[in-house]
Amino acid sequence: xxxxxxxxxxxxxxxxxxxxxxxxxxxxxxxxxxxxxxxxxxxxxxxxxxxxxxxxxxxxxxxxxxxxxxxxxxxxxxxxxxxxxxxxxxxxxxxxxxxxxxxxxxxxxxxxxxxxxxxxxxxxxxxxxxxxxxxxxxxxxxxxxxxxxxxxxxxxxxxxxxxxxxxxxxxxxxxxxxxxxxxxxxxxxxxxxxxxxxxxxxxxxxxxxxxxxxxxxxxxxxxxxxxxxxxxxxxxxxxxxxxxxxxxxxxxxxxxxxxxxxxxx
Numbered sequence: 001x002x003x004x005x006x007x008x009x010x011x012x013x014x015x016x017x018x019x020x021x022x023x024x025x026x027x028x029x030x031x032x033x034x035x036x037x038x039x040x041x042x043x044x045x046x047x048x049x050x051x052x053x054x055x056x057x058x059x060x061x062x063x064x065x066x067x068x069x070x071x072x073x074x075x076x077x078x079x080x081x082x083x084x085x086x087x088x089x090x091x092x093x094x095x096x097x098x099x100x101x102x103x104x105x106x107x108x109x110x111x112x113x114x115x116x117x118x119x120x121x122x123x124x125x126x127x128x129x130x131x132x133x134x135x136x137x138x139x140x141x142x143x144x145x146x147x148x149x150x151x152x153x154x155x156x157x158x159x160x161x162x163x164x165x166x167x168x169x170x171x172x173x174x175x176x177x178x179x180x181x182x183x184x185x186x187x188x189x190x191x192x193x194x195x196x197x198x199x200x201x202x203x204x205x206x207x208x209x210x211x212x213x214x215x216x217x218x219x220x221x222x223x224x225x226x227x228x229x230x231x232x233x234x235x236x237x238x239x240x241x242x243x244x245x246x247x248x249x250x251x252x253x254x255x256x257x258x259x260x261x262x263x264x265x
Contacts (some may be wrong), residue, residue: 004064004097004240005037005057009082011071011200012046018198019046022070024224025232033233037062043069043081050085051092058093065089065098066239068232072197072222073138075105075145101239106137106148106195111156114193117219122191125217132187133157133164134178134215136206137195146172146190147193156193163187169202179213189216196221197228210247 004027010022022040029038039057041050050067057065069082082100086092089098114135122128135153138148150166157164163182167175182190192210196203198220210218212222 002235003035004066004243005039005062006232006236007050007057007065007067008038008040009050009067009069009085010040010042010046010198012042012069013198013200014045015199015201015204018200019053021198021221025070025229028224028226028229029232034231036236040059040158041067043085043252047123051088054089054093054096054098058096060163063095063097064240064243065096065242066101066236067098067139068101068235069178070197070232071105072110072140072195073106073140073149074103074142075148076103077141080085082247097243099239099242103233104197104228104231104235106145106152107227107231108152108155109220109231110195110225111152111159113225113227114195114219115159117222118193118217121219122160122255123215127189127216129189130162130191130192130216131184132182133162134175134182134190134192134210135159135166135195136175136192136203136210136218137166137168138202139169152195154202157256167192167206169206173213175209176213179215180208191215191217192219194219194221197223212262 008022008026012019026038028037039053041048087099091146122202137149151162165178167173167178179190193216199230203206203221207218
């Protein structure tokens, strides 16, 4: 028996570079984990949609699927949109066992990628002085996710010994508010790190606001980094374990080791 198939669930966007990140992650995963059957789908503003991909997998005889949402700002494992999508797939394909993994979320290891993206931006802008940082993030309404993003900002601040504020495109402080707040403290050389996976519309809007507020440099999105691929595999493994039906295991020799030995992180 084979390991469950993996669907990378992106959010899509009008800019083709948004979808390209998902495809690059798929290629990366297939290089480092060739035993995995990896597909790409989009929740909105992109094709193919997840229901279509699941149907193709079911048509090929696949019986188990793990969906990993490619969201960096949300740590909640049961997002309403994803839960509704999983319910649709189960209704359309009763023979397909499908489960949603937790999103990528605000993982600490991504701070190293943001550092690299910001170094590239500083070099491009020929900036050699910094006295303040802003962490620009995706919008989230989940309290736990908001707290984790605030923790990441504190860790980033400690790492560089600079004040760091979080800015969101939603109900929290805007990026303009964050930069103004640092300016009010006498900070003049403020750079922006981007907690975004892709250059989607939300990232572009945040970048425009940061430029208008006189940020000295704005980091590119995280993109298809190896750290992201590593997190995807970890999320996949945890969710795949939940697909194991212990009641069907008759003896120790028949335990479903495929999830442990084939897809172990």
